[in-house]
Amino acid sequence: MVSGHEIRLNRILRKGKMLCIPMDHGISNGPIEGLADPASMIYRCETHGLTSIIINKGILKTLPKPTKIGVLVHFSSSTSLSMSPNRKMLTGTVEEAVRLGADGVSLHINIGGKEEPEMLEQLGMTADQCHKWDMPLLAMMYPRGENIKDPHDPEIVGHVARIGAECGADIVKTLYTGDVDSFAKIVKSTPVPIVIAGGPKTKTDLDILQMTEDAMTAGAKGVTYGRNIFAHKNPEKIVEALASIIFRKESAKEAMKKLEQN
Ligand SMILES: CC(=O)[C@@H](O)[C@H](O)C(=O)COP(=O)(O)O
Ligand SMILES: N[C@@H](CC=O)C(=O)O
Numbered sequence: 001m002v003s004g005h006e007i008r009l010n011r012i013l014r015k016g017k018m019l020c021i022p023m024d025h026g027i028s029n030g031p032i033e034g035l036a037d038p039a040s041m042i043y044r045c046e047t048h049g050l051t052s053i054i055i056n057k058g059i060l061k062t063l064p065k066p067t068k069i070g071v072l073v074h075f076s077s078s079t080s081l082s083m084s085p086n087r088k089m090l091t092g093t094v095e096e097a098v099r100l101g102a103d104g105v106s107l108h109i110n111i112g113g114k115e116e117p118e119m120l121e122q123l124g125m126t127a128d129q130c131h132k133w134d135m136p137l138l139a140m141m142y143p144r145g146e147n148i149k150d151p152h153d154p155e156i157v158g159h160v161a162r163i164g165a166e167c168g169a170d171i172v173k174t175l176y177t178g179d180v181d182s183f184a185k186i187v188k189s190t191p192v193p194i195v196i197a198g199g200p201k202t203k204t205d206l207d208i209l210q211m212t213e214d215a216m217t218a219g220a221k222g223v224t225y226g227r228n229i230f231a232h233k234n235p236e237k238i239v240e241a242l243a244s245i246i247f248r249k250e251s252a253k254e255a256m257k258k259l260e261q262n
Pocket of ligand 1: 022023024025028108140197198199200224225226227228
């Protein structure tokens with residue numbers, strides 16, 4: 001018998017790979033460019049190669065119609081208006097995710113600051129509940145806090161990714177280090193699949209496509225890009241370009257050529 005965990009995992013991945021738009025910025029940053037109407041953005045992009053989305057429960061509850069792709073519900077919250085924007089608080093339960101019909105749970109864990117201990121506890125406890133409910137857990141593991149000088153430092157990224165895996169996450173999302181060799185080492189020392197974050201919008205489309213190609217070459221299992229997709233002038237087309245790299249192993253340059261033709 002196929003477990004609920006496997007059924008759900010196959011809804012948020014395709015052939016073991018992920019092309020996901022995290023849209024949880026509405027709590028941390030407000031209705032930023034491209035996120036004024038998350039539902040429309042989801043329906044615009046869902047048939048262009050996406051495997052899944054990450055959204056807060058309030059968006060999931062108010063979607064006018066079900067989406068065709070996997071949904072991870074995000075339960076970490078902090079805001080840029082706060083005195084402690086890095087202190088992510090737990091704002092939901094795995095049982096709630098089951099009730100909402102989610103296919104996965106997502107947490108954001110900042111490592112390297114004074115609030116780290118409580119986020120580690122959130123991760124460990126939520127992993128236990130995910131195990132109980134057969135719910136896949138994606139941990140967004142960020143080197144972020146007073147002790148972090150360079151969040152892309154391969155040693156730090158490798159440590160942070162490993163923390164996510166050792167605390168029980170099924171998928172770890174973290175920062176790309178900027179070069180294939182150092183990231184390949186991190187992939188090898190992390191016992192669960194790694195996907196990479198997009199970060200602020202890149203200067204050119206080729207930049208985000210090249211980072212994607214390099215991360216996949218290093219062994220990443222996909223990407224979770226927010227602003228580089230929903231704030232793009234043509235979100236559907238950048239999703240198609242990313243899908244050609246992730247699922248059809250095209251190069252960034254080949255994907256770029258098609259993007260320019262469209
Ligand atoms: C809003 C966030 O916490 C981001 O980390 C988001 O969850 C994410 O996964 C990546 O968003 P980008 O806009 O690609 O940085
Ligand atoms: N959701 C993000 C916003 C920017 O990446 C965060 O909380 O850091």
